[in-house]
Amino acid sequence: MSTPTQINEEYDIVIAGGGVAGCVVAGRLAAADPDLRILILEAGPPTYNDPAHVQPARYPSHLAPGSRTVRVHTSRPSAALGGRSAAVPCGQCLGGGGSVNFMMYTRASASDYDDWETVHENPGWGSKDLIPLLRMTETYQVPGGGPTHGTDGPLKVSLGGISHDFQEPFVQVARTLDPARAGKPYYIDTNDLLTINVYTRWPRWINEETGTRSDVPHNLIYPLKETRPNLHYVTGIHVKHVTFDDENRATGVAFTFNPLFHPDGPAETRTVRGTKLVVISAGSFGSPGILERSGIGAKGVLEGVGVKQRVDLPGVGENYQDHNMLFIPYLAADEAQTFDAIFHNDEGAIDAAITEFSKTGMDPLSHNAVEAGIKWRPDPSELAKLGPEFQEVWDSYFVNSPDKPVLWIGIFSVLVGDATLVPRRKYFTMGVYTEYPVARGHVHITHGEDVSASLDFVPGYLESMADVKVLTWGYKFSREIARRMPHFRGEPAALHPAFDPGSKAAAVQHAEGPVAFDTPRIEYSDEDDRALEAYARATVSTTWHALGTCAMKPRERGGVVDSRLNVYGVQGLKVADLSIGPGNVSANTYSTALVIGEKAAVIIAEELGIKWRYGN
Ligand SMILES: Cc1cc2nc3c(=O)[nH]c(=O)nc-3n(C[C@H](O)[C@H](O)[C@H](O)COP(=O)(O)OP(=O)(O)OC[C@H]3O[C@@H](n4cnc5c(N)ncnc54)[C@H](O)[C@@H]3O)c2cc1C
Known part of the structure; x- marks a missing residue:
């Protein structure tokens, strides 16, 4: 493998971006064909054996102010967000989001991928085609894994090293409160692509044998150091645009050194050739x-930044989707085991954890604080309460897909929220996210040359009332679970809706313990509902699941790539990452990014005539 800035003139395949999917493509192809010359150009730094990437519980450091392992994209201010801008951090390092993420192991519904195949017209992308690839990616170390799970893939999935005081109690409380969704085993697998509506513990992309994060570089790239000299990765590089010959065939990329990581690097733009393929x-x-910087996109966008149009492809940068998330914190008992000290950089707690980690490779750093949850789908009475705005969405999207949940609801054994607004103590947090938000957004460049320039970004969060209704329902529903949790000690008013202090819904700031199970559910007046909606707009956050901006669908329907991942209108150029997702998935998106990488590797291997046995 190359040293950080050594780049040859030509490779067989040049991969622009070394995140989850890019590293899967590179690692799989390099392993399959030792003669294939592959170059990954990655904007961020390397990650090899860096504790911030390897030790799971250190992940909040990537989101701290000043972090260089994520790039934060700030949206236009939006009335739907109470006038604020959304900030969406993305992984910026070798391994991309997979090397900084929360490691929640969540898989899509089978019908999500089936929609990719049928609704969006992509043969070969249905669940029956992708399940063998999902299996190939992972080793499922959780007891009781069914046939959709892998047994010998490179990325390990486990329950992590420690179970905190919120995992089993959440499942027990929720099942007692909601008996209609109880009755299934506590350890039921809700990540088999079909099972939903069960409260259960949540697995993690953590190797239970080593206690380390299951990211792609440490499992598919770094291990090839000795055996695959033709696999090169170079970090701190901004790919500006693709280069083409006269027949619109991609010949390579033009790049600059990212000044953040190479402050003394050369300023000029350089090029490298990819003789067989360029993969974005x-x-x-x-x-x-x-x-867009390569001239592929909507005329208006390209004209606005002075880039000459090469291909008219108005779908580029459109169809932006994410999940909309609320984090709702609660006070926890002093004796509860939480991650607050570690997440908020209490040196004593971290030192103790590191000592433990170095001795055992496990507790308590081999955990992500995401304890348990449910992929929640309403019953008829709940559906009625979600209101007419959502009913329309239900009728057109959900009703014929019984594997599609509407919300994810779960529990974190830590404060997730603005720590400056509340005292230092122990917390737990309920998280709810909308699985298929209705509203769409976009991302476009604002400068024709400068890769660091901010983007014209509209996330679409809460621009549809149906999305507001689902999310605010999630607040109410999860609050009933939270206040019955054994370690519940109150509701920090600063991080809850501004209900009138005289309202029945007003935050209970301090409690001696949980409320009794038969306590009536909180009633919300119209005024309370308005306060809750304002809260949702003021606090809704990204779930870090950006998807869909180079959608794989027919060109005439706004597609950017075809089902072989070829960019329309040119040759020798593919896109392989989560941006190709034509429709959303009911899951945290690492698993889907991985399977896109796997599928891309299969397609490329087929096209280059590389013999490779895949699928277990
Ligand atoms: C903070 C955070 C938490 C998350 N938590 C979870 C979770 O718990 N579970 C889960 O399933 N998913 C989670 N995700 C989502 C998941 O990690 C992403 O969906 C996944 O990383 C997307 O993979 P990708 O290959 O599409 O892109 P990425 O992994 O984002 O990779 C893209 C790469 O391209 C690089 N790049 C961009 N522009 C250029 C350029 N011009 N030149 C060179 N390089 C460039 C970037 O630096 C990046 O490394 C999280 C993501 C984040 C950011």
């Missing part, structure tokens, strides 16, 4: 930008 894999924010 820069994520849902980066990939449309590379296409």
